[in-house]
Amino acid sequence: MASGFRLFTKRFLLILNIVIVFFFLLACLAPYVNPEKWWFISVLSLAFPFLLIAVIVFFIFWVFVKPKFVVFSIIALLAGWKNTSRLFAFNKQSAFDYTKKKDELRIVTWNVARFIELKKNNNKGSQQRMEMMELLKKQNADVLCLQEFHTSISPDYYNNISYIQKELNYPWFYFSYVPDTKDHWYSSIIFSRLPMIDSGIITYPKPGITEVLLHADLKFNNDTVRVYTTHLQSVLFEKADYEKIEKIQEADDGLLKNSKSIFSKLRIASSIRGRQADAAEKHLKSSRYPVLLTGDLNDVPTSYTYASIRGDMQDAFLEKGFGIGRTFSSLSPTLRIDYIFADKNFSVQQFSKSSRNLSDHYMIVADVKLKSAVQKIKL
Numbered sequence: 317m318a319s320g321f322r323l324f325t326k327r328f329l330l331i332l333n334i335v336i337v338f339f340f341l342l343a344c345l346a347p348y349v350n351p352e353k354w355w356f357i358s359v360l361s362l363a364f365p366f367l368l369i370a371v372i373v374f375f376i377f378w379v380f381v382k383p384k385f386v387v388f389s390i391i392a393l394l395a396g397w398k399n400t401s402r403l404f405a406f407n408k409q410s411a412f413d414y415t416k417k418k419d420e421l422r423i424v425t426w427n428v429a430r431f432i433e434l435k436k437n438n439n440k441g442s443q444q445r446m447e448m449m450e451l452l453k454k455q456n457a458d459v460l461c462l463q464e465f466h467t468s469i470s471p472d473y474y475n476n477i478s479y480i481q482k483e484l485n486y487p488w489f490y491f492s493y494v495p496d497t498k499d500h501w502y503s504s505i506i507f508s509r510l511p512m513i514d515s516g517i518i519t520y521p522k523p524g525i526t527e528v529l530l531h532a533d534l535k536f537n538n539d540t541v542r543v544y545t546t547h548l549q550s551v552l553f554e555k556a557d558y559e560k561i562e563k564i565q566e567a568d569d570g571l572l573k574n575s576k577s578i579f580s581k582l583r584i585a586s587s588i589r590g591r592q593a594d595a596a597e598k599h600l601k602s603s604r605y606p607v608l609l610t611g612d613l614n615d616v617p618t619s620y621t622y623a624s625i626r627g628d629m630q631d632a633f634l635e636k637g638f639g640i641g642r643t644f645s646s647l648s649p650t651l652r653i654d655y656i657f658a659d660k661n662f663s664v665q666q667f668s669k670s671s672r673n674l675s676d677h678y679m680i681v682a683d684v685k686l687k688s689a690v691q692k693i694k695l
Contacts, residue, residue, distance in 0.1 A: 328415070330385060333374045337392045340367040344396045347623035351590040358586040359579065364399060364618040365558065365640070365650040372398075402617035412668035414456060420665055420683045421536055422457040422512075425545065425656055430466035430502065434473050439560035445474070448674045453484050455681050458680045460486060460507040461545035461553035461610040467491070470499040480507055492519075492528045497525035503528055503676040504547050504611070510534040518599055520592045524611060525549065529596050533605060539686055545612040546596060549588040549619060551581050564579075587614055593624040600627070606661035607684060612654050612677065617636035625657070631683040632656040643669065645680045656682045 341359060346361035375389035393400075416422050429449055433441030452460060467476040472535075477585035480486050486507035494503035506515075507688070514533040521524065529546040593613075600607060609629065615621035617631070633641045633652070654677055658664055665683040672678075 326382065329374075329694045331376070333378075333380055333385070333388055336367060336370045336374065338386050338562055340364075340371055340392050341395055344399050346619055347399070349619050349620065351586040355583040355586050358590070358620060359582045359621065359634065361620075362582070362616060362648075363617045364396075364616070365403060368396065368400060369401075370681040378683070379436055386543060390654070399618045400543070402622070402634065403640065405634045405639065405641060407636050407638055408636045412666060414454070416456055416458075416683070417685075419537065420685045421459070421541065421608075422454045422455065422606060422683050423459045423461065423610060423656060424452065424455050424457040424679060425461040425463075425612075425654060427463040427547070427675060428608065429464050429675040429677070432675070433472065434466060434468065434500075435559070436472055436474060444674055449479070450486065450596055451482075451672065451674065451679065455679075457681060458509050458525075458536075458607075459543055461504070461543065462507070463545065463547040463612045464502070464505045465491070465505045466496065467498065468500045468501045470482070473500065477505070479672075485509065486542065488532075489529055489553035490515040490532045492517055492530060494526050504530055504545050506543060506545055508532060508543075510535055510536055513540065518595060520548075520595055523588060526609060527592065529599060531599075532604075540605050542605040542607050544600065544609040544611070546592075546609070547695040548592050548614045548615070549585050551585045551615050558607070581680075585614070586619075589619075589621045590624075593621040597627065600625070604694045607657075607659045608684065609657040610655065610664070614653050616650070617652060620656075626655075629659045630662070631665055631666045631668075632664045632684070633659060633680070635664040636682070637669070641669065643680060645673055645676050645678065652677070656680060658684050659684075661687055666669070 330419040343364045351358035378385040399654045431445045488508040491505040492503040493501045518529040531544045641652045644651040662684040667682045670679040
């Protein structure tokens with residue numbers, strides 16, 4: 317009887333292992349398939365880290381129980397190596413050196429969530445806004461790329477453009493001025509201490525909320541560099557959605573009911589981001605200058621969005637960071653959705669992430685250095 321139970325258990329675990337490997341391999345396809353047609357694979361990529369852990373656990377288990385079955389995990393790990401390499405960074409860590417060198421450009425990207433408080437007052441939100449401004453000031457960056465940025469010309473509300481120009485010393489800026497309400501604007505923005513000699517905007521096609529790809533051409537020493545920033549389609553989870561996710565995580569009743577609307581929003585957002593990523597990729601290739609791209613892509617490193625936009629650029633976190641590099645503070649500890657990419661004309665010198673819970677995203681910063689003869693590389 318006992319031997320029969322052991323045999324049943326092994327067979328059950330083997331079938332479970334094969335099922336997990338199957339979904340893991342599907343998730344590995346996400347960077348290569350268009351989410352408009354293959355939305356399920358795109359959504360599945362969000363589970364890649366957990367599927368990876370399951371594959372590794374089965375590998376260890378079979379090593380001790382039935383070594384010949386490790387072949388399933390080995391095949392999966394080899395097939396998923398490229399995706400896995402985008403997920404983790406294992407660089408030697410040292411404190412971020414805030415002493416900036418003249419031949420290096422420091423760039424910050426941060427989804428600032430409208431700086432928390434819009435209206436002038438002295439409540440907790442306004443105090444948090446000031447903490448965010450102080451954190452930005454501390455970075456002493458050449459360029460600030462901010463998403464979900466809000467500003468107003470109404471006297472009762474914060475004019476964040478004016479404040480950052482005057483108090484943080486960023487004389488140049490480029491803002492898309494997407495209307496929020498009367499006298500209020502909300503979108504992405506690029507601030508610069510380097511002279512801004514040109515700028516441009518791409519508005520992503522509908523459907524979806526109005527999102528943009530901004531670029532600014534900046535004079536850096538004797539060269540010109542192009543900085544892009546963008547914010548791609550959010551899933552637009554509301555409070556009720558977060559409550560449903562919590563119920564799913566707690567294995568509460570109504571799993572199917574709670575999952576339905578969540579997956580619907582994930583599917584729609586993934587499809588829209590796929591179109592946005594294609595538009596961004598096309599514009600990036602048109603640049604005649606060395607390129608830096610920053611932003612909140614609202615997608616993970618194992619996604620079509622990430623692979624399309626990054627292309628052959630360097631991911632500053634992978635070059636100089638450590639660990640998983642989570643940049644979104646809610647839902648899952650695996651969500652790295654904010655990035656700094658640098659093309660091959662740059663070398664990444666250092667990278668840092670602030671883990672202070674001021675926005676629902678964490679600020680990231682990198683120092684990059686132009687390689688010699690960059691114009692020859694571009695041409």
